[in-house]
Amino acid sequence: MHQVERAIFDLRRGLPVLVVAKDTRVLVQAIEGAAETAVSRLGELAGTTPALVLSRHRLAILGAGDGAEARLPLPEGRVQRRLEALAFGATPAASLGQAGLEECCAALEAAGPADLAALALMRRALLIPSALVARVAESRDDAVTQAVADGTLLTVAAEQAARCLDGAGGMLRRVSEARIPLVDAFDCRFILFREPDGLREHVAVVIGDPALEAAAVPLRLHSACLTGDLFGSLRCDCGEQLRNAVAEIEALGGGVLLYLAQEGRGIGLANKLRAYTLQDGGLDTLDADQILGFGEDERRYGVAVDMLDALGIRRVQLMTNNPLKMAALAQGGIEVVERQALYGSLNDHNHRYLSAKAERAGHLLDEVFRARR
Ligand SMILES: Nc1nc2c(ncn2[C@@H]2O[C@H](COP(=O)(O)OP(=O)(O)OP(=O)(O)O)[C@@H](O)[C@H]2O)c(=O)[nH]1
Ligand SMILES: [Zn+2]
Numbered sequence: 001m002h003q004v005e006r007a008i009f010d011l012r013r014g015l016p017v018l019v020v021a022k023d024t025r026v027l028v029q030a031i032e033g034a035a036e037t038a039v040s041r042l043g044e045l046a047g048t049t050p051a052l053v054l055s056r057h058r059l060a061i062l063g064a065g066d067g068a069e070a071r072l073p074l075p076e077g078r079v080q081r082r083l084e085a086l087a088f089g090a091t092p093a094a095s096l097g098q099a100g101l102e103e104c105c106a107a108l109e110a111a112g113p114a115d116l117a118a119l120a121l122m123r124r125a126l127l128i129p130s131a132l133v134a135r136v137a138e139s140r141d142d143a144v145t146q147a148v149a150d151g152t153l154l155t156v157a158a159e160q161a162a163r164c165l166d167g168a169g170g171m172l173r174r175v176s177e178a179r180i181p182l183v184d185a186f187d188c189r190f191i192l193f194r195e196p197d198g199l200r201e202h203v204a205v206v207i208g209d210p211a212l213e214a215a216a217v218p219l220r221l222h223s224a225c226l227t228g229d230l231f232g233s234l235r236c237d238c239g240e241q242l243r244n245a246v247a248e249i250e251a252l253g254g255g256v257l258l259y260l261a262q263e264g265r266g267i268g269l270a271n272k273l274r275a276y277t278l279q280d281g282g283l284d285t286l287d288a289d290q291i292l293g294f295g296e297d298e299r300r301y302g303v304a305v306d307m308l309d310a311l312g313i314r315r316v317q318l319m320t321n322n323p324l325k326m327a328a329l330a331q332g333g334i335e336v337v338e339r340q341a342l343y344g345s346l347n348d349h350n351h352r353y354l355s356a357k358a359e360r361a362g363h364l365l366d367e368v369f370r371a372r373r
Pocket of ligand 1: 235321
Protein backbone atom coordinates (compact mmCIF):
# COMPACT_ATOMS: atom_id res chain seq x y z
CA MET A 1 0.00 0.00 0.00
CA HIS A 2 3.02 2.25 0.21
CA GLN A 3 2.28 4.14 -3.01
CA VAL A 4 -1.29 4.82 -1.95
CA GLU A 5 -0.25 6.74 1.16
CA ARG A 6 2.24 8.73 -0.86
CA ALA A 7 -0.40 9.48 -3.46
CA ILE A 8 -2.70 10.76 -0.72
CA PHE A 9 -0.04 13.17 0.47
CA ASP A 10 0.53 14.48 -3.04
CA LEU A 11 -3.18 14.89 -3.66
CA ARG A 12 -3.60 16.80 -0.41
CA ARG A 13 -0.81 19.11 -1.53
CA GLY A 14 -2.65 19.77 -4.77
CA LEU A 15 -0.32 17.72 -6.98
CA PRO A 16 -1.49 15.29 -9.67
CA VAL A 17 -0.79 11.55 -9.38
CA LEU A 18 -0.89 8.88 -12.07
CA VAL A 19 -3.47 6.14 -11.55
CA VAL A 20 -2.82 3.07 -13.66
CA ALA A 21 -5.65 0.71 -14.55
CA LYS A 22 -5.23 -2.29 -16.82
CA ASP A 23 -5.05 -0.49 -20.15
CA THR A 24 -5.36 3.16 -19.17
CA ARG A 25 -3.18 5.68 -17.43
CA VAL A 26 -5.09 8.54 -15.86
CA LEU A 27 -3.77 11.69 -14.23
CA VAL A 28 -5.76 12.51 -11.10
CA GLN A 29 -5.90 15.73 -9.13
CA ALA A 30 -8.01 17.03 -6.26
CA ILE A 31 -10.46 19.73 -7.19
CA GLU A 32 -9.96 21.56 -3.92
CA GLY A 33 -7.85 24.55 -4.74
CA ALA A 34 -7.41 23.47 -8.36
CA ALA A 35 -6.78 26.82 -10.00
CA GLU A 36 -7.56 27.51 -13.64
CA THR A 37 -3.88 27.07 -14.48
CA ALA A 38 -3.68 23.74 -12.65
CA VAL A 39 -6.50 22.38 -14.76
CA SER A 40 -4.88 23.48 -17.99
CA ARG A 41 -1.52 22.12 -16.84
CA LEU A 42 -3.12 18.77 -16.12
CA GLY A 43 -4.63 18.79 -19.59
CA GLU A 44 -1.29 19.66 -21.15
CA LEU A 45 0.55 16.95 -19.27
CA ALA A 46 -2.08 14.34 -20.22
CA GLY A 47 -2.68 15.56 -23.75
CA THR A 48 -6.44 15.24 -23.22
CA THR A 49 -9.11 17.52 -21.74
CA PRO A 50 -9.66 16.78 -18.04
CA ALA A 51 -13.02 15.49 -16.89
CA LEU A 52 -14.64 15.55 -13.47
CA VAL A 53 -15.48 12.35 -11.57
CA LEU A 54 -18.40 12.74 -9.22
CA SER A 55 -19.81 10.51 -6.51
CA ARG A 56 -23.28 9.08 -6.90
CA HIS A 57 -24.43 11.26 -4.00
CA ARG A 58 -23.32 14.41 -5.77
CA LEU A 59 -24.79 13.27 -9.09
CA ALA A 60 -28.15 12.83 -7.37
CA ILE A 61 -27.89 16.48 -6.27
CA LEU A 62 -27.26 17.45 -9.90
CA GLY A 63 -30.26 15.36 -10.94
CA ALA A 64 -28.01 13.26 -13.13
CA GLY A 65 -26.72 9.72 -13.46
CA ASP A 66 -28.27 6.39 -12.64
CA GLY A 67 -27.12 5.87 -9.06
CA ALA A 68 -23.51 5.14 -9.91
CA GLU A 69 -20.35 7.23 -9.93
CA ALA A 70 -19.74 8.89 -13.28
CA ARG A 71 -17.41 11.10 -15.28
CA LEU A 72 -18.44 14.49 -16.61
CA PRO A 73 -16.45 15.90 -19.51
CA LEU A 74 -15.60 19.50 -18.65
CA PRO A 75 -16.83 22.24 -20.93
CA GLU A 76 -14.27 24.74 -22.18
CA GLY A 77 -13.78 28.06 -20.44
CA ARG A 78 -14.14 29.33 -16.86
CA VAL A 79 -13.28 25.87 -15.69
CA GLN A 80 -12.58 26.60 -12.06
CA ARG A 81 -15.92 28.20 -11.31
CA ARG A 82 -17.69 25.36 -13.06
CA LEU A 83 -15.66 22.78 -11.21
CA GLU A 84 -16.73 24.06 -7.85
CA ALA A 85 -20.32 24.57 -8.94
CA LEU A 86 -20.49 21.01 -10.24
CA ALA A 87 -18.54 19.27 -7.50
CA PHE A 88 -19.79 20.91 -4.31
CA GLY A 89 -21.73 24.07 -5.00
CA ALA A 90 -24.95 24.47 -3.02
CA THR A 91 -26.89 25.79 -6.01
CA PRO A 92 -25.38 24.32 -9.19
CA ALA A 93 -28.39 25.21 -11.32
CA ALA A 94 -28.21 28.85 -10.25
CA SER A 95 -24.43 28.96 -10.77
CA LEU A 96 -24.39 27.35 -14.20
CA GLY A 97 -27.90 28.11 -15.38
CA GLN A 98 -30.35 25.22 -15.72
CA ALA A 99 -29.49 24.84 -19.39
CA GLY A 100 -25.76 24.91 -18.67
CA LEU A 101 -26.12 22.30 -15.98
CA GLU A 102 -28.18 20.06 -18.19
CA GLU A 103 -25.63 20.45 -20.97
CA CYS A 104 -22.84 19.31 -18.62
CA CYS A 105 -24.85 16.38 -17.36
CA ALA A 106 -25.97 15.25 -20.79
CA ALA A 107 -22.41 14.23 -21.58
CA LEU A 108 -22.07 11.93 -18.56
CA GLU A 109 -19.85 8.88 -19.07
CA ALA A 110 -19.58 5.71 -17.02
CA ALA A 111 -16.71 5.84 -14.52
CA GLY A 112 -13.85 3.45 -15.19
CA PRO A 113 -11.63 1.71 -12.62
CA ALA A 114 -9.17 4.63 -12.49
CA ASP A 115 -12.02 7.08 -11.88
CA LEU A 116 -13.37 4.99 -9.02
CA ALA A 117 -9.88 4.70 -7.58
CA ALA A 118 -9.57 8.49 -7.74
CA LEU A 119 -12.74 8.92 -5.70
CA ALA A 120 -11.56 6.42 -3.08
CA LEU A 121 -8.28 8.32 -2.76
CA MET A 122 -10.10 11.63 -2.27
CA ARG A 123 -12.27 10.14 0.47
CA ARG A 124 -9.30 8.61 2.24
CA ALA A 125 -7.51 11.97 1.94
CA LEU A 126 -10.55 13.68 3.51
CA LEU A 127 -10.90 15.94 0.49
CA ILE A 128 -14.10 16.74 -1.41
CA PRO A 129 -15.00 13.36 -2.98
CA SER A 130 -14.66 14.45 -6.57
CA ALA A 131 -11.60 14.46 -8.80
CA LEU A 132 -10.16 15.92 -11.93
CA VAL A 133 -9.11 13.10 -14.21
CA ALA A 134 -7.31 13.18 -17.55
CA ARG A 135 -6.47 10.09 -19.63
CA VAL A 136 -2.90 10.15 -20.81
CA ALA A 137 -2.84 10.40 -24.61
CA GLU A 138 -0.45 8.20 -26.56
CA SER A 139 1.40 11.31 -27.68
CA ARG A 140 2.16 12.13 -24.04
CA ASP A 141 3.11 8.61 -22.96
CA ASP A 142 6.85 9.25 -23.02
CA ALA A 143 6.64 12.57 -21.18
CA VAL A 144 4.49 11.06 -18.44
CA THR A 145 6.76 8.03 -18.16
CA GLN A 146 9.70 10.41 -17.81
CA ALA A 147 7.92 12.40 -15.05
CA VAL A 148 7.35 9.13 -13.17
CA ALA A 149 10.97 8.09 -13.70
CA ASP A 150 12.42 11.37 -12.43
CA GLY A 151 10.20 11.32 -9.38
CA THR A 152 8.05 14.37 -10.16
CA LEU A 153 4.94 12.24 -10.66
CA LEU A 154 3.84 9.47 -8.39
CA THR A 155 2.13 6.40 -9.79
CA VAL A 156 -0.35 4.12 -8.08
CA ALA A 157 -2.26 1.04 -9.24
CA ALA A 158 -6.01 1.66 -9.55
CA GLU A 159 -6.75 -1.68 -7.93
CA GLN A 160 -4.73 -0.80 -4.83
CA ALA A 161 -6.07 2.73 -4.60
CA ALA A 162 -9.66 1.50 -4.86
CA ARG A 163 -9.10 -0.62 -1.75
CA CYS A 164 -7.69 2.21 0.37
CA LEU A 165 -10.94 2.63 2.31
CA ASP A 166 -11.27 -1.03 3.20
CA GLY A 167 -8.68 -1.04 5.95
CA ALA A 168 -6.38 -3.95 6.50
CA GLY A 169 -8.07 -6.10 9.13
CA GLY A 170 -5.92 -7.29 11.99
CA MET A 171 -2.94 -5.14 11.11
CA LEU A 172 -3.66 -2.26 13.45
CA ARG A 173 -0.52 -1.50 15.44
CA ARG A 174 -0.64 -1.00 19.18
CA VAL A 175 1.89 1.81 19.50
CA SER A 176 2.08 3.24 23.01
CA GLU A 177 0.16 3.72 26.21
CA ALA A 178 0.05 5.71 29.42
CA ARG A 179 -1.90 6.05 32.63
CA ILE A 180 -4.02 9.23 32.55
CA PRO A 181 -6.31 10.05 35.46
CA LEU A 182 -9.48 11.84 34.31
CA VAL A 183 -11.79 14.11 36.29
CA ASP A 184 -14.60 11.56 35.99
CA ALA A 185 -12.55 8.39 36.15
CA PHE A 186 -9.29 8.28 38.03
CA ASP A 187 -7.97 4.92 36.91
CA CYS A 188 -7.58 5.23 33.13
CA ARG A 189 -5.14 3.96 30.55
CA PHE A 190 -4.89 5.51 27.09
CA ILE A 191 -3.69 3.03 24.46
CA LEU A 192 -2.87 4.39 21.02
CA PHE A 193 -3.39 2.30 17.87
CA ARG A 194 -2.13 3.26 14.42
CA GLU A 195 -3.65 2.10 11.14
CA PRO A 196 -1.27 0.08 8.96
CA ASP A 197 -0.95 2.87 6.37
CA GLY A 198 0.06 5.30 9.12
CA LEU A 199 -2.64 7.82 8.23
CA ARG A 200 -4.99 7.60 11.22
CA GLU A 201 -4.60 6.93 14.91
CA HIS A 202 -7.30 5.83 17.34
CA VAL A 203 -7.22 5.69 21.11
CA ALA A 204 -8.66 3.08 23.44
CA VAL A 205 -9.37 4.52 26.88
CA VAL A 206 -9.49 1.63 29.33
CA ILE A 207 -11.32 2.75 32.44
CA GLY A 208 -10.73 0.75 35.62
CA ASP A 209 -9.95 -2.90 35.27
CA PRO A 210 -12.89 -4.34 33.35
CA ALA A 211 -13.27 -8.08 33.54
CA LEU A 212 -12.83 -8.91 29.88
CA GLU A 213 -14.29 -12.38 30.23
CA ALA A 214 -17.35 -11.03 32.01
CA ALA A 215 -20.84 -11.12 30.59
CA ALA A 216 -20.39 -7.82 28.77
CA VAL A 217 -17.82 -5.05 28.91
CA PRO A 218 -19.29 -1.52 29.01
CA LEU A 219 -18.19 0.09 25.75
CA ARG A 220 -18.53 3.45 24.08
CA LEU A 221 -17.54 4.00 20.44
CA HIS A 222 -17.00 7.72 20.11
CA SER A 223 -16.31 9.39 16.78
CA ALA A 224 -14.03 12.39 17.07
CA CYS A 225 -15.64 15.81 17.06
CA LEU A 226 -13.08 18.54 17.60
CA THR A 227 -15.69 21.26 17.91
CA GLY A 228 -17.89 19.39 20.38
CA ASP A 229 -15.41 17.27 22.31
CA LEU A 230 -12.83 19.97 22.88
CA PHE A 231 -14.69 23.25 22.66
CA GLY A 232 -18.15 22.30 23.85
CA SER A 233 -19.84 23.31 20.57
CA LEU A 234 -23.59 23.66 20.97
CA ARG A 235 -24.20 22.50 17.39
CA CYS A 236 -24.02 18.86 18.48
CA ASP A 237 -24.15 16.72 21.61
CA CYS A 238 -20.73 15.09 21.27
CA GLY A 239 -18.84 16.77 24.11
CA GLU A 240 -21.49 15.93 26.65
CA GLN A 241 -21.82 12.39 25.37
CA LEU A 242 -18.08 11.93 25.68
CA ARG A 243 -17.92 13.05 29.27
CA ASN A 244 -21.15 11.25 30.19
CA ALA A 245 -19.74 8.06 28.71
CA VAL A 246 -16.59 8.25 30.82
CA ALA A 247 -18.62 8.87 33.99
CA GLU A 248 -21.08 6.12 33.14
CA ILE A 249 -18.39 3.54 32.41
CA GLU A 250 -16.73 4.44 35.70
CA ALA A 251 -20.08 4.05 37.51
CA LEU A 252 -20.52 0.61 35.92
CA GLY A 253 -17.23 -0.49 37.44
CA GLY A 254 -14.99 -0.03 34.41
CA GLY A 255 -15.00 -0.55 30.66
CA VAL A 256 -13.61 0.88 27.47
CA LEU A 257 -14.10 3.99 25.37
CA LEU A 258 -12.78 3.87 21.82
CA TYR A 259 -12.01 7.36 20.57
CA LEU A 260 -12.12 6.97 16.81
CA ALA A 261 -10.54 9.29 14.25
CA GLN A 262 -13.80 9.69 12.35
CA GLU A 263 -14.29 13.45 12.54
CA GLY A 264 -17.53 14.62 10.96
CA ARG A 265 -18.96 11.10 10.52
CA GLY A 266 -15.85 10.27 8.55
CA ILE A 267 -15.74 13.27 6.20
CA GLY A 268 -13.04 15.15 8.10
CA LEU A 269 -13.04 18.51 9.82
CA ALA A 270 -12.58 20.62 6.67
CA ASN A 271 -15.70 19.13 5.14
CA LYS A 272 -17.64 19.24 8.41
CA LEU A 273 -17.06 23.00 8.56
CA ARG A 274 -18.27 23.29 4.97
CA ALA A 275 -21.32 21.24 5.93
CA TYR A 276 -22.03 23.52 8.88
CA THR A 277 -22.02 26.55 6.62
CA LEU A 278 -24.46 24.78 4.30
CA GLN A 279 -26.65 24.02 7.32
CA ASP A 280 -26.65 27.72 8.16
CA GLY A 281 -28.18 28.16 4.72
CA GLY A 282 -31.10 25.93 5.70
CA LEU A 283 -30.04 22.34 4.94
CA ASP A 284 -30.11 19.59 7.52
CA THR A 285 -26.99 17.62 8.49
CA LEU A 286 -27.57 14.79 6.00
CA ASP A 287 -28.48 16.97 3.01
CA ALA A 288 -25.48 19.21 3.68
CA ASP A 289 -23.13 16.23 3.51
CA GLN A 290 -24.76 15.11 0.29
CA ILE A 291 -24.23 18.53 -1.31
CA LEU A 292 -20.52 17.93 -0.70
CA GLY A 293 -20.75 14.53 -2.36
CA PHE A 294 -20.89 12.32 0.72
CA GLY A 295 -23.34 9.68 1.86
CA GLU A 296 -25.32 9.91 5.10
CA ASP A 297 -22.58 8.32 7.16
CA GLU A 298 -19.11 7.61 5.80
CA ARG A 299 -17.84 5.81 8.91
CA ARG A 300 -16.58 2.26 8.91
CA TYR A 301 -16.01 0.39 12.13
CA GLY A 302 -13.38 -2.17 11.14
CA VAL A 303 -10.77 -0.41 13.26
CA ALA A 304 -13.06 -0.53 16.30
CA VAL A 305 -13.45 -4.28 15.88
CA ASP A 306 -9.69 -4.66 15.50
CA MET A 307 -9.08 -2.65 18.67
CA LEU A 308 -11.57 -4.77 20.59
CA ASP A 309 -9.84 -7.89 19.28
CA ALA A 310 -6.49 -6.51 20.41
CA LEU A 311 -7.93 -5.85 23.87
CA GLY A 312 -9.49 -9.31 24.04
CA ILE A 313 -13.08 -8.02 24.19
CA ARG A 314 -15.80 -10.17 22.59
CA ARG A 315 -19.03 -9.24 24.40
CA VAL A 316 -20.11 -5.68 25.08
CA GLN A 317 -22.73 -3.47 26.59
CA LEU A 318 -22.73 -0.71 24.00
CA MET A 319 -23.50 2.90 24.83
CA THR A 320 -25.07 4.37 21.75
CA ASN A 321 -28.28 5.56 20.13
CA ASN A 322 -27.03 4.65 16.70
CA PRO A 323 -28.25 1.30 15.29
CA LEU A 324 -25.47 1.32 12.67
CA LYS A 325 -22.85 1.00 15.39
CA MET A 326 -24.60 -2.04 16.83
CA ALA A 327 -24.88 -3.65 13.41
CA ALA A 328 -21.25 -2.92 12.58
CA LEU A 329 -19.98 -4.55 15.76
CA ALA A 330 -22.21 -7.58 15.30
CA GLN A 331 -20.95 -7.90 11.74
CA GLY A 332 -17.40 -7.79 13.07
CA GLY A 333 -18.12 -10.72 15.38
CA ILE A 334 -18.54 -8.70 18.59
CA GLU A 335 -21.62 -9.66 20.55
CA VAL A 336 -23.67 -6.64 21.62
CA VAL A 337 -25.34 -8.11 24.69
CA GLU A 338 -27.13 -4.91 25.56
CA ARG A 339 -27.54 -1.37 24.33
CA GLN A 340 -27.47 1.50 26.74
CA ALA A 341 -28.73 4.92 25.68
CA LEU A 342 -26.32 7.82 26.04
CA TYR A 343 -27.57 11.36 25.70
CA GLY A 344 -26.30 14.87 25.64
CA SER A 345 -28.76 17.65 26.17
CA LEU A 346 -30.96 19.36 23.67
CA ASN A 347 -30.52 23.06 22.96
CA ASP A 348 -31.66 25.57 20.34
CA HIS A 349 -28.50 25.03 18.29
CA ASN A 350 -28.47 21.23 18.13
CA HIS A 351 -32.23 20.66 17.97
CA ARG A 352 -32.36 20.41 14.19
CA TYR A 353 -29.23 18.24 14.06
CA LEU A 354 -30.62 15.73 16.54
CA SER A 355 -34.06 15.76 14.90
CA ALA A 356 -32.50 14.88 11.55
CA LYS A 357 -30.54 12.05 13.15
CA ALA A 358 -33.68 10.69 14.78
CA GLU A 359 -36.07 11.18 11.87
CA ARG A 360 -33.85 10.47 8.91
CA ALA A 361 -31.02 8.29 10.20
CA GLY A 362 -32.99 6.18 12.69
CA HIS A 363 -31.07 7.21 15.82
CA LEU A 364 -32.89 6.20 18.99
CA LEU A 365 -33.40 9.62 20.54
CA ASP A 366 -37.06 9.52 21.63
CA GLU A 367 -36.17 10.09 25.27
CA VAL A 368 -34.25 13.25 24.48
CA PHE A 369 -37.18 14.80 22.67
CA ARG A 370 -39.76 13.51 25.13
CA ALA A 371 -38.01 15.33 27.96
CA ARG A 372 -38.33 18.57 25.94
CA ARG A 373 -42.03 18.22 25.13
N1 LIG B 1 -20.82 15.53 8.73
C1 LIG B 1 -21.23 15.98 9.90
N2 LIG B 1 -20.75 15.41 11.00
C2 LIG B 1 -21.20 15.85 12.18
C3 LIG B 1 -22.12 16.90 12.30
N3 LIG B 1 -22.33 17.12 13.61
C4 LIG B 1 -21.57 16.23 14.28
N4 LIG B 1 -20.89 15.46 13.42
C5 LIG B 1 -20.01 14.31 13.65
O1 LIG B 1 -20.83 13.22 13.97
C6 LIG B 1 -20.10 12.29 14.73
C7 LIG B 1 -20.92 11.91 15.96
O2 LIG B 1 -20.29 10.85 16.56
P1 LIG B 1 -20.89 9.91 17.68
O3 LIG B 1 -21.54 10.71 18.74
O4 LIG B 1 -19.81 8.94 18.04
O5 LIG B 1 -21.92 9.05 16.88
P2 LIG B 1 -23.45 9.07 16.63
O6 LIG B 1 -23.64 8.60 15.23
O7 LIG B 1 -24.07 10.36 17.04
O8 LIG B 1 -23.99 7.88 17.55
P3 LIG B 1 -24.14 7.77 19.13
O9 LIG B 1 -23.61 9.05 19.74
O10 LIG B 1 -23.30 6.57 19.48
O11 LIG B 1 -25.57 7.55 19.40
C8 LIG B 1 -18.78 12.96 15.07
O12 LIG B 1 -17.78 12.45 14.20
C9 LIG B 1 -19.04 14.43 14.76
O13 LIG B 1 -17.88 15.12 14.35
C10 LIG B 1 -22.61 17.49 11.11
O14 LIG B 1 -23.45 18.36 11.11
N5 LIG B 1 -22.13 17.00 9.94
ZN1 LIG C 1 -20.05 16.93 17.58
